[in-house]
Amino acid sequence: MKRLALLTVVFVALVTIGLPSLLVHGTQDTGIAEEDLRPDGKEPQSISAGEVNLSVYHIDTKELVDMSLEEYLVGVVGAEMPASFAMEALKAQAVCARTYAVNSMRAYGGGGCTKHPGADVCTDSTHCQAWLSAEQLAEKWAAVDAAACLDKIRTAVSETAGIIITYNGEPVDAVFHSSCGGHTENSEDVWPEALPYLRGVPCTFCANGGRPQTAFEISIADFAAAIRPYCSAVPVASSGQLLPSAVERSAAGRIKSITVAGEKISGSVFRKALNLPSTNVAWQVSGEKLIITAKGYGHGVGLCQYGANGMAEKGETYQDILRYYYSGTEIAKADFR
Ligand SMILES: [Zn+2]
Ligand SMILES: [Zn+2]
Incomplete structure (x- = not known):
């Protein structure tokens, strides 16, 4: 019922503020549930996430490039997480990266990259998210099977197409770090703001390979x-x-x-x-x-990447992983309109 109420509120907002906008709904249902229908009883006219474009400022070439959101995400996941990680961990990273991008995209109410006017995001890992082109990824993976790595990352992105993390129906600030060293952190212990979904949780999963000490x-x-x-x-x-x-x-x-x-x-x-x-x-x-x-590597808030890999290796799904590191959140499908 909560999601039905949410959809109604979002629908009202949609007709009030106009297009484009985002609709989010849960992912656990298959088929068309009651809450997936518009008030007129028709199936939503969703645009596939692959057709959504964003403007990316490339810090190496100093150019603004338009690309599809899903293509952008392949470059982010390839840059931000080792391709050797388990598939469910890569999917969790893809969903974090998509949530970050959606939050930033001006077409959906985001502020864009605050450092590079006109861009939704930049490729500076210290500012927005790291991103590598297909050529750069091939170079990065030159010593291994680059084509297999790229395939694996593409699968992680395409099998989570359109999925984002929400809290109370809003996309979350999906921050992540390499390894927490045993326990993740409350957001207010690192940054000024206390966010309800960025709560510290115990993490024994990054003990293997996550730079424990x-x-x-x-x-x-x-x-x-x-x-x-x-x-x-x-x-x-x-x-x-x-x-x-x-x-x-x-x-x-x-x-x-x-x-x-x-x-x-x-x-x-x-x-x-x-x-x-x-x-x-x-x-x-x-x-x-x-x-x-x-202990650990990184700020310690949100998703622990090595922890995500540890959970994936134990058979947990990307939804389990994300709900563990982002407390009280839902893994939702966003319809881009
Ligand atoms: Zn930026
Ligand atoms: Zn950890």
């Missing part, structure tokens, strides 16, 4: 030099005994804030300054050195 050493003098551009309290001629202190951690163990030379900086800034794989780090002092150990 990395250790490295840094001299205390090098530590001070690395942190100085981000922390004005660190004196230029700092003594060798400048150490981080007053660490505030999230429940999952990641650094939320840390104090260096009396100045508080965020965990994200600390990670950037030291080029750490994650903010889930611990250290010990050994003479003039810090020995740092880090």
Whole structure:
């Protein structure tokens, strides 16, 4: 009944604000259910997701390119996740990438790429999503069977055509990271906003291959030099005994804030300054050195990619994977109109 109500609301919005718009409905039904029918009793006139185009700013060629959404997604999934991952993990990644794109597309109410005017998305992985052309993917997979890899990614995209992740009927902010190291993170412990579907969940699935622990050493003098551009309290001629202190951690163990030379900086800034794989780090002092150990790789919010692969290898479906990492969400079919 909830979905019927949702469809009605969206239909009213559709006739009120005009086209184009998005309709979303659940994916678990087969055939045409009552809620898939328009109020006039007719089947919805949906346009296949393959016919939807978006404008992509390519950061290498500095050009705006129009391409189909589904073709764009092949380049994103190929760039963002190893092709060796299990099919259901690749499908989960395809749905995340599609949800991100739909959220950004101006034709469906998104703001587009905020860095490149006129583009829906750019190919800068630090801004929108990474994307590689077919030629670039062939180069990336040159040492393996590139054609088989491309086929596998195309299958992951086409078998989830039109599917997105929604919360209360709206596409979610489908953030993801490489590996969480044991527990994902609440959004507000990393970024300012608390989102109801970005809740930390235990993840034992990334223990295999997801960089569970990395250790490295840094001299205390090098530590001070690395942190100085981000922390004005660190004196230029700092003594060798400048150490981080007053660490505030999230429940999952990641650094939320840390104090260096009396100045508080965020965990994200600390990670950037030291080029750490994650903010889930611990250290010990050994003479003039810090020995740092880090768990996982990435910000830790949303889908854990290695965790998704671990779940897929245990036989979970892409829907199970997405519902696990995005709490309280629905996996929905979007009709692009
Ligand atoms: Zn961008
Ligand atoms: Zn994980």
